[in-house]
Amino acid sequence: MSEFRLPSGGAIDRTKPLRFSFDGVDYEGFAGDTLASALIANGKHFVARSFKYHRPRGILSAGPEEPSALITLAHGEHEEPNALATTTWLRNGLTARSQNNWPSLDLDLMAINGWFAPFFAAGFYYKTFMWPGALWERLYEPLIRRAAGLGKLNAQPDERCYDSAHVFCDLLVIGAGPAGLACALAAARAGLRVLLIEQDRALGGRLLSENHVIDGAASATWLERIEAELASLPSVTILRDTTLFAAYDHGAFAALERIEDGYAQQRLWRIVAKRTVLATGAHERPIVFGGNDAPGVMLASAVETYASRFAARAGDAITVFTTTDSGWRAAQNIANSGARIVAVIDPRMDASFDRAALCDAMGAKLFSGAHIAGVRGKKRVRAIDIVDRSGSRHVLRTDIIAVSGGWNPAIGIGCHLGARPIWSDAIHSFVLPSDAAHVSPIGAAAGHFSLTNALMDGANAANLAAEALGKTNTPPVIFTADQENVSVTPLWRVKDSNSKAFVDLQNDVTDFDISLAAREGFTSVEHLKRYTTLGMGVDQGKTSNVNGFALLAEASGKDIAEAGTILARPPYAPVAIGAFAGMHRDEHFRPTRFTPSHEWAEERGAVFVDAGEWKRAQWYPIEGESDWLQSVTREASAVRSAVGICDVSTLGKIEVQGPDAGALLDFVYVNRMSNLQPGRVRYGLMLREDGFALDDGSVARFSDQHFFITTTTANAARVMQHLDFCRQVLRPDLDVSTASATEQWAQYSVAGPKSRALLQRLLPTLNISNAVFPHMSALMTQWRGIPLRLYRLSFSGELAYEIAAPAHYGDALMRALFECGAEFGVTPYGTEALGVLRIEKGHAAGNEFSGQTTAHDLGFGRLLSLKRDYIGRVMAERAALTDPMRLRLVGLRPVDPQMRLTSGAHLLPIGAAPSASVDDGYVTSVAFSPSLSHWIALALVRNGPNRLGERLRFYDPVRGGNGEVELCAPVFVDPTGERVRG
Amino acid sequence: MRIPCPHCGARDAQEFAYRGDAAPSRPDLDSGQAAFADYVYLRDNPAGHIQEYWHHTQGCRAWLIVTRDTRTHAIFSARFAGERGE
């Protein structure tokens, strides 16, 4: 067994040895160890280099407040930087390394920074690297970043799997120390649904390292009993190894669970609680004295925890330096565990108990009214300089200094919604104000440090919660415990130190930095934090803030209560971004939507494109085609010459029903819909209330009270929400209902001169002759027993229809259409050919509906009804929105027919030097026109429609496009529209 | 953040879409451009109570008017926007 492992005691399992490696050296620990306790049991204290000065650092604490022992953990290829050795459970094969050193921890050449300490004092980078500015990015910042910092990401993807879950409860108890346990149990007995969250793997808090008597039994026995009862109650959920890291509004919280051997390694819990109790305990406070950062300087409670819970002796000769009664209790406990205490140094002159007798019992020297003025040893404490009550110095050989400077309630979570902590003279630290309503602190988190008070607080909080939630007549639960002394006399710093005294170990902030900041006027705690970096980083000042603010108060002549403290914000502890993403990353980043005939399209070899969440067939290459343009040109030509079919199921579709359906549509479209005849279809344009174009689509009327409208794929959800708003909020007087039918109808565009023949084959008994079913008609019918809808409308400019079946029959309809179309040479076409066809016809689509265009800009000015109110009506009439000099839609053709056009290119006067000041507009959509055999484009051009025939310079510096184009009408094919009516 | 939907009960804010200040009401057609410009663009920014539109997009699809304190995020009430109160 390792040299510093105690032969007996502790909560480790000596029958389960675990191998691990640190900085390439193999060690052994036991199940139940943390990485820190295993390192200590192996005599390894020097585990880190500090942030700025690269000074050797050890393990300060035994919990989540750890500022120094930050290590990098290997997870396969990925490395997790800044993990805490003190909360990382040991497992077989764990591989960890130290960070922020080069080339090694032991020989760190960056420690040279320590020689330049004067330059690195508070605010150094605000002062030192001021000039010349150009050097900042190239030289200074990389230099500083290499020299200073915490762990680094190795840029490998994080392969860990993150789960997420939700949970609801009546009472959320954060922390399972004595107060939390008492509260959870009393609340559960009263019939509340209780969620108990503990960051440790074991319940018990301080009871895991201390021995007390509760209800007449040893505290360990009491703990077992409580745990068993909680486990037996179905209304109690216990989450261990779980850190509650954020409080949000209205009773919502978030917590992160670490899972040892799961498919997922972490789980993010989103919690909703009716009441919440903060039983997070308190963090012990270090004392600021020269050399207090050397490996071997630890919190007294940590030395105690390592000895009693983990059976790990911190050293051979332990000195306790305490200004608290709890430090004395720790000393006794350490001694009882089998470690040797050589001295207890207590700056206080007196205490309420016999300190000399305690020291005699431990075989330790007592230094009353004394303090530590210096530490000898750089990579490990070797000896200390003690100044006694008379002022004379002593040198004492010791390898561990166990420090106890007081206790700070762990109230971070209580500040997340803005409650500002207040100073308590009783405990010499900050506590939550009584109006921090979203959490009720109890026990040590409330500054009530004795065990009896903690248990009492727990039971009281449970009773209050039960009463508030209507559970009355519950028997009171009372726990009793032994009495203990909890007095503290703070010693904020040792003034006669002969070397650097650190306030914030994580950020290398010294007492000198704080007095410097105060001298330079940074006397508010928030300024102090930003100027010195006090309390920043991974630990957010859990062990440093209060000391720092006390020193600021002293340096600036303020009262500490007046100086105040900062507001902690979420997260309370670092959380990987992956935990928030959960499964939603990479290909699962968002859900994927498939159209009803997706498999059919796959069978046809479609290439798919992401359109929002949808997968849409972009084109269907056939054998011998190597280039997308080849496929797309073939598809578009097939529509112009024969017939093609395109899946348009992704269009937004909405059923509008009721006596006032027409009136609602009149209110949302610029053109009137209420006078549309049943069986007819009309194009519709919607504006936003600010007068800009929102969306367009078709409106079909099936009966007096039944309309059916379509929206663009991209705007489906937005238009539905818009209709909800218009119907529910602006026009509640209308008797009309809307129902989304996007998912219900599989819809296919059947376009081309042979489309009627194809459909006639599918529906032989239906009369769809031009006379009976002309352009812009709609009907409902049935096909093999299922409902079918047929619309005659055209986006391509050809004779065309859209045919729709309920989505679960979409695949069958698609296959039937292709069977019927075989003899007509039917061709499937994708979104690219769809785009080519609409650009040839000059139809505005998503690229033109950019949110910056008006009806006038897009050539729809004539649609604007002047007789009635509708959304956007008044604002669309503003002079600036109807100004002919605006960028308006035109067509473009290249002067050189070989020239390729690209969208996004700008249009400039010929001969002018390229500059935004002479910009005449830009290209929105381009296509290679199979009908014209050259590239064509739609563009928004200043006063465009009045400049047809003019030439402009086509300028695309990004892709190297440069040439001349001629402005033309945007309709390139069949300008008189004969084909659609054929 | 939890929004107490009058139809569905308290739900996480992620189910909702936010629209903004519910105080301006849409002017009549003949009120003129200035009135519409106020309606479309001008918003108060009170420190304290504000009424706001929220749409329960991933729930009952009702538009709500939620009364919230901008300083504390406390929510006092939520009602169907169609039932214009006060």
Place this chain on the structure above:
Amino acid sequence: MVEPLSPLLPVAPSYSPTGDASEICAETRGAAIASLHVRPDDISLGAPLPAPGRMTRGETFTLISTGPCTYFAVSDGADPMFGAQLAATAAGARIADQSGAYVLMRIHGGQARAILQKGVFIDLHPDVFTPHAAALTRCGRISVVLWRADEALEYGVAVPRSYARSFLDWFAFACRAGTVARRRDCHRQRHL
């Protein structure tokens, strides 16, 4: 008559984390669905209108509350003309057939509630989400209609058809993520 196609056909009609049919998310085929907008005082549908967050059982179909004055009618049979027939019997209601719009799933087994609760941010505690409770909410990132038909701790879910595959994928992930088998790069593949 044409056969309807399940959107889950290319992946799997169901997913069971254990391979055991007692733990499963499976498609319920052969039901018809319609959405209704009803003014409460002027309709008799053959089933009592459910209160918000509830469902009621009629003779041939179930009504589920989906919003103010809106309901889903879920029939036991798969009649393609369900919506039209309902409209004929319930004059005054605005009805849209949605049989193609949703895939009905049934989630059952001992872990049903725990797995569902991973994606659903409403309280599924059996005393809160009681028999005949129903809710429109999101599961993962997908809008769903969720209900508990009876005393059993199993759930009906209506998932928009285009999202059905993604829903089953989420379900499979949620099952796996609760298990102890360790596997790497779990996000790089389909979870099914």
